[in-house]
Amino acid sequence: MGKIEVPAIEGWFTTGDQPTLMGTRCRTCGTVCFPPEAALCRNPGCASTELDPAPLSRRGRVWSYTDARYRPPPPYVPRTDPYQPFALAAVELDEGLVVLGQVADGYGVDDLAIGAPVELVVEPLDEDDDSVTLMWRWRPLAAGDPPAGSQPAGEEAT
Numbered sequence: 001m002g003k004i005e006v007p008a009i010e011g012w013f014t015t016g017d018q019p020t021l022m023g024t025r026c027r028t029c030g031t032v033c034f035p036p037e038a039a040l041c042r043n044p045g046c047a048s049t050e051l052d053p054a055p056l057s058r059r060g061r062v063w064s065y066t067d068a069r070y071r072p073p074p075p076y077v078p079r080t081d082p083y084q085p086f087a088l089a090a091v092e093l094d095e096g097l098v099v100l101g102q103v104a105d106g107y108g109v110d111d112l113a114i115g116a117p118v119e120l121v122v123e124p125l126d127e128d129d130d131s132v133t134l135m136w137r138w139r140p141l142a143a144g145d146p147p148a149g150s151q152p153a154g155e156e157a158t
């Protein structure tokens with residue numbers, strides 16, 4: 001209680017009720033990047049240096065996933081000691097980007113499937129006496145979850 005909440009990586013995502021990953025969008029060619037690009041458009045055919053902050057879709061679809069059975073190398077900060085396995089999901093966003101993230105607390109590979117919808121959440125990664133470090137995670141969406149208010153309805157394949 002009363003601890004300061006600190007994003008694990010400053011500037012890569014917002015916190016709060018409706019967290020979003022923050023990428024950058026090129027003013028010249030429209031290429032969207034994540035992680036945010038500081039200096040130069042990542043499109044090899046574009047030399048623009050004018051990049052605007054771009055909040056990314058809060059929902060995406062599982063592109064791939066895996067069980068992290070071994071302890072990842074730093075800068076990963078284990079939440080538990082001894083290490084407990086967790087699930088990782090690579091999630092494809094409407095922007096065409098695939099963003100890797102840990103799966104939300106309480107979920108595992110049994111809750112994931114290729115193409116299944118997930119939503120971005122922000123959860124504690126680590127904490128000390130004064131602060132809580134926050135990190136984004138992917139939370140599997142259940143059938144009963146309300147549609148995202150801020151996201152336009154996508155065309156379903158079927």
Ligand SMILES: [Zn+2]
Binds near residue numbers: 026041
């Ligand atoms: Zn560009």
